[in-house]
Every structure is written in structure tokens, then in C-alpha cells.
Amino acid sequence: MKKILIAFFSCSTLIAAAQNKTTEKLVPYVKPIIGTQRMGHVFPGATVPFGMVQLSPETDTPSYELNGHYNPDVYKYCAGYQYDDKTIVGFSHTHFSGTGHSDLGDFLVMPTVGKVMLNPGTADKPGSGYRSAFSHANEVSEANYYKVKLDASGIIAEMTTTTRVGFHQYTFPKSDSAHIVLDLMAGIYNYPDKNVWTYLRMVNDSTVVGYRLTNGWARTRALYFAMTFNKPFIQMGYKNFSKREVYGGFWGKFNHVKNFPEIAARQLKVWFDFKTQENEKIKIKMAISPVSIDGALLNLQTEVPGWDFEKVKNDGQAQWETELHKIVIEGSKDDKENFYTSMYHAMINPTVYMDVDGKYKGLDQNIHQADGFTNYTTFSLWDTHRALHPLFNIIEPKRNADMVQSMLAHFDQSPEHMLPVWSNSANENWCMSGYHSVAVLADAVVKGNTTSFDANKALDAAVTTANHRTYESVGDYIDMGYIPDEKDGNSVSSTLEYAYDDWTIAQMAKKLNRMDVYDTFIKRSQNWKNVFDPQSGFMHPKEADGTWRKTKFDPFTTIGMGFIEGNAWNYTLYVPHDPAGLIKAMGGNKRFVTYIDSLFSYDLPDKYFAETEDITKDGIIGNYVHGNEPSHHDAYLYDWTDKPWKTQDKIRMILKKMYKNTPDGLGGNDDTGQMSAWYIFSSLGFYPVAPGSDQYAIGSPSVYHATINLESGKTFTINVKNQSDKNVYVQKILLNGKPLSGYFLSHADIMNGGELTYVMGSKHK
The missing domain is CATH 2.70.98.10 (Beta-galactosidase; Chain A, domain 5)
Structure with missing residues (x-):
């Protein structure tokens, strides 16, 4: 009887502890x-x-x-x-x-x-x-x-x-x-002259309405408001x-300075x-609307x-x-503050862009009705295709499918028939290189997250976007297999980014059994080889005549070297879709490992910082620039070598150096959640090196325990045994009680629910 009572009380304690974990306030x-x-x-x-x-x-x-x-x-x-x-x-x-x-x-x-x-x-x-x-x-x-x-x-x-x-x-x-x-x-x-026009009208003695038209980064942006006291x-x-003061109409008859009925200037x-x-x-x-004053008033009356x-x-x-509880972790107070602030920052953007009745302004500046989906804006896709949207495909699949539908609406409304590059507020800002919306579409299709959009339409939009010959040297890229140095200041990085994007299109086509499209784009995805110079060992600007750039080439320098937000040292590793091919091209496993090692150990010369806005050296470890997204997958590339333990060592080091629970705790721009998404994935112990694939590379988890609560109602649990700051090396990985072969996890492994167990130690295997 005593044993039964002890068991009963022990069980009760465990249940209470579990309930406390479930109901713990995370805000x-x-x-x-x-x-x-x-x-x-x-x-x-x-x-x-x-x-x-x-x-x-x-x-x-x-x-x-x-x-x-x-x-x-x-x-x-x-x-x-x-x-x-x-x-x-x-x-x-x-x-x-x-x-x-x-x-x-x-x-x-x-x-x-x-x-x-x-x-x-x-x-x-x-x-x-x-x-x-x-x-x-x-x-x-x-x-x-x-x-x-x-x-x-x-x-x-x-x-x-x-x-x-x-x-x-x-x-x-x-x-x-x-x-x-x-x-x-x-x-x-x-x-x-950013302000094009402003207007305000008094509705009564406690309510005013109006709008603002601006010509800023978004060139034709309109925002309406309703303000009440x-x-x-x-x-x-x-x-x-x-x-110039210009008054017309009734201004000659009424006092237009105080208690005016309306004013515009x-x-x-x-x-x-x-x-x-x-x-x-x-x-x-104060309610806002992208559509109209009436829309703002409706938003106000409906929501508050x-x-x-x-x-x-x-x-x-x-x-x-509700959102934060989609991943529940155990760890120290500092760990939880870093993790849940990262979750918070990851769930600010993209932003809803429609009124409560579903009306929104489209890229064509007409008013549209969102039918069966929520329309979103603020797509910083050069950044967020890497980890933020893959994170959403796990914990926010319905929302991410709506974001894809929003991109397809953008495509339909675009006079160029282009998917978004960096879009905001019914405007295309054309910021950064690549056409990385295709990677977001492909990642959703490959992972089966197509609840609110037509996957074949998505593939057609991706193909059309990738074949826009007049966009950012795409014509040269298609014809020559690379972008000539003299044609484009970002010739090398754009070639590499297009090659990766083309690979994602191929994966989407393969998933949809569109093998003609697959054959074309899988071939294009190998274009990265056309800008790799085996003699220098770097990605290198190439002239239109097929020769390597004749002027001085400095792999440390960013400006004028054919790269955007990175240098040759960084971008030489930017082949996320073909690490095995890159390792072979660079001379094999040993040389490749030495190269990644040197990325973290070589200090950037001071002249690099004179070229960039980031003069504070934020986000930099040696020559590894965590504050710029093209490097975000670099530390995980050791998983394709015989030294995966180096991934584990580097990931835990980056987590400590680049993220702190202090005002200066982000090692660079968060970039609408990408930096935070990297932290979330890496804390859990895996990362999507090549979105568009269903695989995640294993790292080194920093949490003690985590439960991912999936929309399906299933849970994926992560257990970490022997967790400590010193025990950064993975000794063994079990998936549902069975040893995981290799250092890769599939998307289905997560979405099917189950348990992943890491056994950690202080010495690498």
C-alpha cells in the first residue's frame, strides 16, 4: 500500500509539473x-x-x-x-x-x-x-x-x-x-518630398480621419486612418x-486655422x-487601412x-x-529570454495587409478582395527565405501558405509578371539580388504545405520569374551560364543566388512530376561552377570572354569584387544546394574543412569596415559575417565532411557570441526575423541549409528540452541529455528510440510527431 501511495504521489507530482510547464506564461x-x-x-x-x-x-x-x-x-x-x-x-x-x-x-x-x-x-x-x-x-x-x-x-x-x-x-x-x-x-x-499629400477631416469633436500619400522606399504608398479620443x-x-500655401473652395469663408472641417496639403x-x-x-x-477611410473606420469599430x-x-x-507556445523549451532564464524574444521577433513580419473585410490594395494599385486567405506584405525575401519561412512551414504552415498566396497575388498584379523580390505596402522595392520568392514557394510545395494555393500555378510563376531576361542580367545568366563581371556589379553573388533559386524550382518541378521543367532548372542550378576558379580556390568574377577578371582580385574586399553584402571568402561557400559538388571542386574533404576553419579564424582587414555601413563590426567572427545572411548556413557545412563535430562546436560558439538578452544582444540587423529564426533552429539542434529540400542539418542544441506543438495536434519532442556549456558535442542521436543514421533530419520526421534525443558530451566523436 505504501508503494502504491508513493507511486500515486510521484505520479501526481509529475502531472502537476507537466501542467505547470504547459501553462507557464511565456510573454x-x-x-x-x-x-x-x-x-x-x-x-x-x-x-x-x-x-x-x-x-x-x-x-x-x-x-x-x-x-x-x-x-x-x-x-x-x-x-x-x-x-x-x-x-x-x-x-x-x-x-x-x-x-x-x-x-x-x-x-x-x-x-x-x-x-x-x-x-x-x-x-x-x-x-x-x-x-x-x-x-x-x-x-x-x-x-x-x-x-x-x-x-x-x-x-x-x-x-x-x-x-x-x-x-x-x-x-x-x-x-x-x-x-x-x-x-x-x-x-x-x-x-x-517624401510626403506627397496629407489630408485630415473632422468627423465630430472627438474623431478625425484622413490619409497620407508618400513617395519613400515604397514609391506609391497610401495609408488611411481613423483617430478617435x-x-x-x-x-x-x-x-x-x-x-506654398494653397487654399481653395471654402477657405475664404471659414476660419481654417482652428476647428476646421478639413485640410489638405x-x-x-x-x-x-x-x-x-x-x-x-x-x-x-487610431486604426489604419491600406484601402480607404471607411476601411479604417470599419477596422476601428470591429477590433476595438x-x-x-x-x-x-x-x-x-x-x-x-498562443504563438510562443508553439515551441515550449526548458532552459535557464537567459536561454528563455533569448529564445522567446527570438520567437517574438520572428512573428512580427510579414505583416497582415488587408482590412477586416478582406479588402486590400494590390501591386496594381487597385482594390482587391482576399478570398479564402489572409493577405500579407513586408517580404524581405533575400533574408527570410533562408530560415524564417522554413520555420513557418513547421510551426505556422497555414499562415505560410497564405503568404505564398499573397506572393502569387503579387505576381498576378505585377506588370512584369514577377514574384516579389522585396515588397511592401503594394509596392515592389526591388531590393537585393536573386529571385528568392521561388525558394519560399518551393519549400512550401516540397514540404506539402499547399493548403491555400495551387502548386502548379506556383511553379509556373516561379519559371516565369526566373526567365525574365531583362531583370538583373538574367538574360546573360541564361545564355552564358554566368553573369559577366563587366555587366553587373554583383555578377558573382547573383550567379550563385540564381543557381540556388533554379535548384529550388527544379525540386518543386520534381515534386509535381513536371520533369521537363526539372531537367532545365537542375542543369541551370550547376551554373555556380562557372564562377568558381580552381586556381585561386574562390568564387571569382569572370569576364564576358570567359577569362577571369584581369584586374586585382581581393577575396577580403566587398566593394567592386562582384558580391553583395559579402566577399569572396563568404560567397565561395554559397552553394547550399550542392555541398558535395562544392567539396569536390575545392579539392576534397581536407581542403574544404581547412577553408571553413579559416573563415572563422582569419580577421577581416580594417579596410573592409571602411567600405560598409556596419562600421561597428557587429555580427563578425573572424571573417565569418553572421550579421549578413549569405553566411548563415556556413557552420553547418561540416556535416557534409568527416568532421561534423566542428559544426557542433561552431554553432554553440555563434549562439553565445551573437545573441544575448541585452539591448545590444543582436549581432546585426534582425532582417524581419531571419536572424531570430537562425537562433530558434540552431537552439533546437537543426537547420534548413537549403530550403526547397526536405532535409535539416544537425547542429548542437542549446536547450535542455523542447516540445514543438504542431498545427495537426501532434508534438515533436526534443530531449537533450547531459546538456551544459561544455558538453557541446553530440555523442548519439536517437529518433523515436532508434539511432539516427548520419547528421540529417527530414521534414516528415518532425511533422509526423515523435521524439528526438541528443546525448551530449565534452569531447567530440
């Missing part, structure tokens, strides 16, 4: 402030998963030009916020997360007291405008919640969101001159900062006056019909709990 481990210092380029404000609104503070909004020249601070402020800054300019509703390019920052709101000021002031003299000093000691940054005290006024600013609505709550002191400033001019990447404003006023700032009691809360809801700030905050955090 507290999310620290959006991670990566806001230096070059992480993420924002600390509020957003829900994949939300259309990202409501966050701006610590500066530098002009594109400084004294007639490009202002390097524009790059520094891609997300509008830098942790080292001491002042806040205001709170705007749209942000990129972790990009190396700037735009957005729409509809900046700032609460003030005293004299109305409509210029932002300067960081060294914040009192010269509506800017305010602040302290991190009075700042709270959580998933879907941001709070800060504005020292200039004593106002407590809080904000939260739904998918399409930003909810502000400002606690004012007692004042007869309280104001809300709405700056319709402010924006990130704020070069001259929880109490009537006493009056409102505006200033037109356009060089290129450069507008508006303010709203209130009288407040001590600790009175002025609440603001009431004024309960805490409910909106809690509902949004509940959404985050």
Missing part, C-alpha cells in the same frame, strides 16, 4: 528591448503577431540629407529607436523590424502640456520642440505593451495594439493647456509646412487641445469598439502566448 520572457542598441534595428513598442500596426517610440527621425549629403543616421534609425538616445520625439504606428533600409513611421503622436510647439526640437535641446527626455528606468517594453514617462511633462505614455488599431493611453498632470500633437509629416527615411477636444489647430501638423485633471487619462484609438485599454493589452498578449 514575460519576451524582451523587445533586445536588439534596440547598435545595429539590431528592432523597435521596443507594441504589436500583435504579424500585426499591421507597430506602435512604437521614435528617438529620432533624421532627414535623409545632411548639409546636402546622405545622412548616415538614416541607416542607424531604420526602426526609429536607438537605445543610447536620451529623448523621444513621439509614437508612430508603422515600423519595419530589423531591416537595413528605412521607411514607414506613419502618423506620429506626441502628448504635451504648456505652449503648443510643432517642431520636434533637437536631442541636445529637447525643450526647443515637442521632444522629451526620458529614462530607461521609467520604461517598460513587453509583447504588445510599451510604457514610458516623458520627463518634460510628467506624462505617462502607454500603448498597446490589435492587428489594425493602435491604442494610446496618456496619463496627464492637471493642466488647462494639455495637447495631443499629430505630426503627419514625420517618418523614417524622411528625405525631402475618449473625450471631446476643446479645439484643434494645424500648421501647413509646405513651401503636402506638409501638415495638427494639434488637439484639452483640459485635464490630475492623473486623467486621455485615450486615443470600447475603451478598455487593459482588455486590449491582455487580448494581444494572449495572442502572443
